[in-house]
Amino acid sequence: MQLEFRLTASRPGGRTARTAEAVTAALTAELLEVGYAGTSIDRIARRAGVAKTTVYRRWGTVGQLVVDVFAGIAGQQVPVPDTGSLEGDLRELARSTITMLREPESRAVFDIVVGEAIHDPAARAALDTFFAARISNAAVMVERAVARGEAPAETDPAEVIRQVGSTWYARMYITGEPITLADADRAAAVTALATRAGLLT
Structure with a gap:
C-alpha cells in the first residue's frame, strides 16, 4: 500500500498547487536526509525553491507542515481485501499496512505526528481522523464475516480492526521493536x- 503525500492546502492546478507539491517533496526529502531534528522551514523552502515567508505564513513550523501532510493522507481510500475469509482479509490488510509503515517516508511522517499529537490538538485530530477513516473503510470485512456465519452477529467491526493493529503499533511506539510480515x-x-470466539463484541 502506497501513501500519496500531499498538503491539504493544495488546490487543483495553478501556482498554489505547484508550491504545495514542491514543499511536500522538499519536506519528505529533508526528513529522510537529516531527520526531524535537522529539518527546518528555511531548508524546506530552499529545497522547494519557494520563499521561506510563504512557508512560514502558511504553516509556521515543521510540525504543523507534517500534520497538514498527514491530514492529506487521512482522506485517501485504501482498497479492502476480499479473500473469502476473515483471517485472510485481516492478513492482507495487516500485511499492506506493515509494508507501508516500513517505508521510510511513511514511517517518518507517522512518527512525527504521533509525537506531536501528545501536545498538539491539530496533530491529535489528524491522527484521530486517519484511524477513524481506516476503521470505517475496513469494517466491511467484518460485516462480510458475520454474513458468512464466520463471526457472531454482535461482533464490533471497529474493535476487530483496532485489535489487529494493536500488535505492531505497540512494537513501533512502546517497545521499539522492528515490525515484520510475520507480525x-x-x-x-x-x-x-x-472474533470467532465472540470476544470482540
Missing part, C-alpha cells in the same frame, strides 16, 4: 480467533 500474519490469526 501481520500472527495478528491476523489471533484477531480472527478472538
Whole structure:
C-alpha cells in the first residue's frame, strides 16, 4: 500500500498547487536526509525553491507542515481485501499496512505526528481522523464475516480492526521493536480467533 503525500492546502492546478507539491517533496526529502531534528522551514523552502515567508505564513513550523501532510493522507481510500475469509482479509490488510509503515517516508511522517499529537490538538485530530477513516473503510470485512456465519452477529467491526493493529503499533511506539510480515500474519490469526470466539463484541 502506497501513501500519496500531499498538503491539504493544495488546490487543483495553478501556482498554489505547484508550491504545495514542491514543499511536500522538499519536506519528505529533508526528513529522510537529516531527520526531524535537522529539518527546518528555511531548508524546506530552499529545497522547494519557494520563499521561506510563504512557508512560514502558511504553516509556521515543521510540525504543523507534517500534520497538514498527514491530514492529506487521512482522506485517501485504501482498497479492502476480499479473500473469502476473515483471517485472510485481516492478513492482507495487516500485511499492506506493515509494508507501508516500513517505508521510510511513511514511517517518518507517522512518527512525527504521533509525537506531536501528545501536545498538539491539530496533530491529535489528524491522527484521530486517519484511524477513524481506516476503521470505517475496513469494517466491511467484518460485516462480510458475520454474513458468512464466520463471526457472531454482535461482533464490533471497529474493535476487530483496532485489535489487529494493536500488535505492531505497540512494537513501533512502546517497545521499539522492528515490525515484520510475520507480525501481520500472527495478528491476523489471533484477531480472527478472538472474533470467532465472540470476544470482540
